[in-house]
Amino acid sequence: MTPEIDVAVVGAGIAGLTTAHELRRAGLSVRVYEHLPQVGGRMRSVRHEGWTVDTGAEQVSSRGYRATWELLRRVGATRMDVPRVGGGVAVWRDGRARLGVGENTAVFTGAGLSGRARLDLAAFSAWAGRRRARFDGDRPENTPLGAATVRETAAPYHADLHDYLFQPVAGCFFGWDTARSAAAPLVSLLLESGAPSDWRTYRDGMDFLARRLADGTDVETGRAVREVTDGGGHAVLRFEEGEVRARAAVLAVPAPVAAALRPDAPADERPFLDACAFTPMLKVSCLLDRPLTPSARRPVHILLTPAVEEDVLSGVVVDHVKDPGRVPGGRGLITLVAGPRRVRQLLDASPDEAADVLVGAAERYVPGIGAARLHHLVHAFRHGLPEAGPQALRERPGFLSRPVRAVEYAGDWVTLRPASEGAVRAGALAASRVLSRLGRRTPSGPNPTEEIRATA
Template sequence: MTPDLDVAVIGAGIAGLTTAHELRRAGLTVRVYEKQRYVGGRMHCFRHDGWTVDEGAEQLPRHGYRATWELIDRLGVPHGDVPRIGGRPAVWRAGKARTGLAEPSALLTGAGLGPRGRLDLARLLAWLARHREEFDADHPERTPLGTATLRELAGRYHPDLHDYLLQPVAGCFFGWDTARSAAAPLLSLLRDVGPPTSWRTYADGMDLLARKLAEGLDVVTGSEVHEVVADKDSAGLRTDGGIVTARAAVLCVPAPVAARLHANPAPDEAAFLSACTFTPTLKVSCLLDRPLRPAAREPLYLLLTPDAEDSTLSGILADHVKHPARAPAGKGLLTLMADARTVPELLTAPDREVVERLTGAARRYVPGLERAGMRNFVHAFRHGLPEATPAALRCRPRFMARVTGPVEYAGDWVMLRPSSEGAVRAGALAASRVLSRLRGPRPDIPTDRKGTRETA
């Protein structure tokens, strides 16, 4: 039986769209199936009365994101559309926002660390410098840290290093519990990306790349894939529209979803899929009638609120400080990120209760918030970000060394790198694996198929 497609891609997040883009460039017929009615996945935005609201969270470092910047250039996106982030990040401690987070000045100013904590930060940085060549963000399982968790690593140093650096960074950016997530992925990533002064953002919202990629692809939105079955030389998909066959299928969805969809994975695949657990994430976007921000002597775009200080919030993002186009002139946009300990109970709570809990906690840090006119939107992802557990680190080498087959995978979880860079790299890797197996397009499959395309 002749397959319907060369490649079926399941999921129109950044990993899926990158995979499809690379395979389409190679001349294959590719169709992307997306359950939602929009593209972008966790990098989706929505627009409301002049506000641009990121449903996820994204910082785009100038360093350590080589694959993303190459994709930006290939798509013809001017670098002026990816401007430097406004403001600085800070950590809250003892009633005050402490700036200098992840900057060289932290050794002098503290950035939330006491004198003993600064000395131990210097020790940790010196150790990382000595082992610099052994840290590779694409292979975190190979570092000298092994499978040590962040909490285990922090136990070698003063408690400040955990409470006011590792925990707030891991908790706010990734929703991680430091007792469950490995230290190697986080330290590999931080080593690569450099200080926040070099970080950038997408001026027109974090879905810019998704929209650009989708323009040139056959994307069917609002179409759910219910099962993927690997055969000897092809894959079968059970979709809302019936059975679809392809020479290859690429599952570009969170690992727990991929494990549910793939009916017959190989043992090394199944082990890694099972080990790649995800944390749920939840946040509230506050559309303000004035440009409020966390209290500090200088503009902050991000305030981390450590577990040692707050049990409800992990951080507050001032999006209009990050980039002024996020809100209309004279208005404001805040993102309140729920603490990982609070997220599970909030996932099932009514939106009104979620908003009250998070905005009530945020008033401690944002003067005047209780008097600001607001419209609030709740964004929740049951599969928010990969946890990068020690079990996943142990299983990854065998997963990465597996033979190519009719079903492949892409997503930031494949790289154990919770970021858009991880998704882009995983998409490019999946495309190369598919190409190595298919060795070019088959002439009996039409190349001009078109599906419903919708961009957000």
């Protein structure tokens, strides 16, 4: 049977839509299948009575997001569409919010660190700075940190460096357990993306880029793929109601989902697929009758709540400080992020029960949040973010050197860069691998992903 399309992409998150965009530019026919009713994946946004609620990713950076900014320019976005994030990042310690986390001034202001820990932070920063060229976000397995975990990397330094910096950042932003997760991807990402003062958000919600990429793309939402196999030079996608054949397929879904969809994965793919664990994430967005904030010397965008201080939460995101356009006038929006130690338990609870647990814990940091809550939305991701463990780092080179096949992969787990930039780069890499096999149908302009292809 002749394939009916050139490429089928499974997943309409930012990785899948980037893949489709690159392949369409090359003149190939592409169809994207998404099991959810809307595009965006872990960058989806929800609109509710004037509130714009980001369900997953919170920001992009002015630095270290080269592929994302090129894609934004290509879809006609301007800097006005990607405003700076308001407020700073703070960490909770000894009963109050300590500002300055992630800023260059942290070694002077403290940002929740003791005096000795500040000296150790300066020493670690100097060590990493001297080796900055070796912290390549596209090759985290080759950094000077090797396969050491976050906890192992922090062990030679004052305990505060782990407890009030590395652990809160890893726990809130990625849901990581620092005893399992490798430090190299985290440190590489922090070095590349810079201070929180460089962070930006999308004015109309974090799904802005996904929606732009989906415009004009053949996307079938609410269509779940059950299995993808190599049919001998082409791909076969099976659904509840039938199957589709394509010259190639790209699985732009989390690694555990890709592994389940691909029962015939070759032996040189399976070790990395199996090693790419994902952490679950659960967030509760509280729509408030007034703009409450944690008490601090200046506005706080994110308050990190370290595991040594707090068991239920890993962070508090003040969305109306991040971008006032997210809320109706005079209202507030705060998102509570479940802590890594409690998230699996909360995923098994009812949404309302999980929300009440997180809101109860948040009273300590945002007094009155329970009384001000008009409504809440629960965002649960059983496959939240890739937890780049030591084994995944070790298996990645073999995965990247595999032959090009009818079934390819995309996602931030491929790059071991747990950020939207990692998903964009993985989408571009997947597209380049498909094109190396199928070829182009039309000439294409300069490709910003040549650098990424060269590392494949």
